[in-house]
Amino acid sequence: MVTTAEHRPAGTKSSRRFALVGSPNSGKTTLFNALTGLRAKTGNYPGVTVERHSGALRLEDPRQRPAEIVDLPGTYSxxxxxxxxxxxxxxLRGQLDEELDAVLVVVDATTLERSLPLLAEVLTIGRPTALVLTMIDELRARGGTIDVFELRRCLGIPVVGIVGNKGVGLDDLKLLLAEPEGWPxxxxxxxxxxxxxxxxxADDVLARASREVPGDSRxxxxxxxxxxxxxxxxIVFLAFITVFFQTVFSGAAPLMDAIDGLVGSTADRVATLLPAGLFSDLVCDGIIRGVGAVLVFLPQIVLLFAVILFLEAxxxxxxxxxxxxxxxGFVGLEGRCFIALLSSYACAVPGILATRSIPSPRHRLVTILVAPLTTCSARMPVYALLIAAFVEPTPVIGPLTAQGLALLALYFLGAFSTLLAAALLGRGLVRGRSLxxxxxxxxxxxxxxxxxGQQIWQRVRIFLKRAGTVILAASILLWALLSFPRQDVPAGTTEEARQQIVLENSYAASIGKAMEPVFAPLGFDWRINVGLLGSFAAREVMVSTLAQIYGRGDTDETDEGLVGRVREAMEPATAFALLVWFVYALQCISTIAVMRRETGSWRWPLFALVSMGVFGWVGGFVTYQLAS
Amino acid sequence: MSLLDSGSFVSTAEHAPADRAPRLICGLHELGRRQSAKIVDVDPAVSPRLAALGFCKGTILRLDRRAPLGDPRIFELRGTRLALRKSDARLIRVELI
Known part of the structure; x- marks a missing residue:
């Protein structure tokens, strides 16, 4: 419950608002979680893309005054x-339409020499301020000291020492939060x-508060x-990457299969419950299977974030x-960009979210723009299907077959393009400040x-929200394009034949045919164009769309039937051009949506969409001409 | 006179009074492993972000180690350890202690 601050009469039990200010890694978030009991609301600050966390202070006694804690972004100055x-x-200056009662400057007690200057800056703003020293247990363990009493006297403001994750000192802090009016x-x-x-x-203040710098952590x-x-x-680093990949791909596979199976069986079950017809088709094919195709990636995203967040913390x-x-540095990026790009191999969405740890705006933007070029796991089903259909499993070297080599080549092409694009963008196209x-x-x-766990949940929530909105809408639209206009079929036609007729006369087919002039030089016919359209919901939807188009049947990509049908229906040159197109093209609504969210405008996602489309087209064209 | 002129150690001994030890001034990027120094000058081209991190005049620091590929390098200063690249470190001038 938040009352508007301006109209609050002094001394009533109305809500207060406190802001937490501190450098990254100061223990600010741990304190925030301890004070609010992990019941944080996240959002963006109005007008900017900086994430906003705020939560209600957890009160032991309901008679205490409610308070809202706002966790401001970590900052060094x-x-x-x-x-x-x-x-x-x-x-802090009160320019965000949010009244602020007091400020808590959160400082890691082991790095006071570096962190205290921030307090000097906050104090010049003139709001009631208290200093919170975190990690005082670590300070003691490493033989450091600080005289909190003396520090309080020197600074003239309240000073509290805490251990956020163990709850030490939190009671003192909460007492302090009850009466910000009384703060000196x-x-x-x-x-x-x-x-x-x-x-x-800062050095002067610390010298007076008998500061001893803590020793190294052994x-x-x-x-x-x-x-x-x-x-x-x-060597450890390479081992780390290997384990990382292994965990994210193999570790998530059983759960992903389980979700895939669950989606399929749910759709089948619902289909038997609903009367056959348009509504049943919409619910089963449009909604359940469409959104399910994206939900399959949930285990991978959870696992990816679990590994990343654990290593980060x-x-x-x-x-x-x-x-x-x-x-x-050779491609104009920095170490943290590597971590974000590594995550993008699972999925560009968490990869783009991981760029938040990159301080330099330019490095961050370049990383966001090139992340979709890394070979995300949604491309795998498409690669697997086309390679199985058009590359012979002849051995090349040792256990490596021509099929394995083809897959490796596609991964290499993606990685090479990512780095090349980063180098080009960083040198020329993307301006902006570089720190x-x-x-x-x-x-x-x-x-x-x-x-x-809480941070994973936050990211999962973003993902689920998108699946429930953008992706749901896209799936329904796609389903409608594939299912309308309705066709009158002669009685006695089999269900398979009926669906084939509907598809061939659908709006999607019209769009696919309208796209032919553009994609004919790559060897794509209208059927493949419909698949491209479908793959915007999620790349691997290409496989199920192809399965629908090349005759009904099991949509399982490992199914020999589909591989065989694709082999019959497609020229090899077309298949190779399609593979190259998939290496480049940004056909993923989720990625476009998250790029929009993280860059704050449509400009960059549209730039990426168009430029990657051009690269895909040119690459596909060259491939088709060379191969045919 | 630019900070970048100092390719190697510059001894200002000839300007120092005879009873004082010579001052050895060099770029921060020239520190050897475990060598300590005090920042005497920071090029105005250096981002204020580095100053906020403690790379400012009067700070005493020590080179901890370099990355396996030679760059960046870790400095210990003000109770923290921070990695900087050579290209940024060379804009900071230090006196060996």
Whole structure:
């Protein structure tokens, strides 16, 4: 329950709003979760794409005053050189139409020398402010000290030490949050104009509060001696990539098959329950199978995020980015972009969401634009079908067959194109500020599984929401295009023949035929064009659309029947052109939608759609001409 | 006079009073492993982001190690460890201590 702040009479039990400000990795999110009990609402700040988390303070006693906690984006300073910082500054200055009662500056007690200058900047804004020192257990364990009493005296504001994940100090903090009116305001001082001055101020304050810098974390020393070792480090890194791929692809496979089976059986079951006809077709083919085709990717996305978030929270992701940064530098990107692109091999949607950890806006935009060129797993069914139909399984080297080699070539083409596009975009087309590369290497920490679970759920929610809206609408539209106009068929026609007649006279077929002038140079006929149309809902829908078009039957892509029918119906040159088209073309509504969301405009997704379409067409054309 | 002129260690001993040890000034990218230094000058071209991270005048830091491929490199400063690339580190001038 939130009341409008302007009309709140002083002293009543109305809701308060507190903002959490702190640098990335300061324990801000852990504190936020501890205060709100993981009941966060996420959204965007109005007008910008910076994610917004806010939640109600969890109260032990219902007579306490309700309060809302707003988790501001992690920031090292209020220089406002990035969108995240700009949001923080606007919020603190009260320019976001959200009244703010007080500010909590969250600072990692082990890195006070680096973090305290942010407090100096926040204090100049003049709002009631309190300092929260996190990870005081780690500070003690590593032999560091800070005199909180003295710090409170020097700063003139409330100071609380906490251990967010263990709940230590939270009661003191909540007592403080009950009465922000009673907080002493920091004595007015002249603003520190430069970072040098703020750091000098911080050093002075810390010296007076008998600060002892904590020693190295011994575990971190030992792990880094191995993980950043000149020889062993890269070996561990390669092993990490292998395990990553193995987990995301093989680990998710049984669950994906299970969901696929469940979708199929649900559609069949519903079909028997509903009277045969248009409505039943809409529900089963349009809605259940259409949305189901995308839901199949859910296990892979959950697993992918579980692995990424675990490695990120433990501290290894920063090392992986550090190890690979030099290589990414060759194409004008940086280490963190590699992680996002690696995720895109499963699906470009989580890959694009993972770019949020890239601080430089230009690096981030380039990574978002090239992510759809990585060979996502939705291309696999299409590759598998066409390769099975047109490449002989003759052995080439050892266990590698011509089919395996063809698949490898497609992956290589995708990877090469991704890097080439990144190099070109970074050098010319994409302007925008580029920040210098910097990467903090935090001590290794055991991640909080609860927090990881919560973050996975947030991403899953985004995915499900899209499946329930954009993808649902697209599936219904596609179904309608494939099913209308209705045809009168002579009595006694088999169901298969009837569907064939409907399809051949459908709007989709008309569109497919209208597309022929464009795609004829690639050898595509209207049937393939209909498949391309269908693959916009999700690439692997191509397979089920082809199955519908080349005669009814089992839509299982491993089915010999479909492979055989495709082999009969398609020229090899056409198939190869189609494969090259699939390497490039951005035919995925989910990716386009997430690009729109993350870049804040239609400009970049449209640019990607058109340019990748041109690349796909030219590549397909060259392939068709060479092969035929 | 640019910061980039210093390709190697510059000794300013001839300007220092005779009773003081010579000051050794070099680019941050020239630090050897485990070598400590104090930042004496930061090129105005350096992003304010690096200053906010602690790369500003007066900060004492130490090179921890380089990446397996030679770059970037990790510096220890103000209780944190931060990786920078050579191209950014060379804009920061330090005095060896």
């Amino acid at each position: 209020l220089d406002a050189i990035s969108e995240d910082e700009a949001v923080t500054v606007r919020m 305001l920091a004595p007015a001082r002249e603003a520190h104009a430069t970072a040098d001055e703020r750091f000098a101020w 575990i971190t020393r030992r792990l880094d001696a191995l993980l950043l070792h000149p020889v062993l480090g890269p 433990s501290g290894y992701m920063a090392r992986a980015a550090f190890v690979v940064d030099r290589l990414m 210098p590369f910097y990467q903090e290497l935090p001590p290794y920490r055991w991640p909080s599984l609860r927090a990881i």
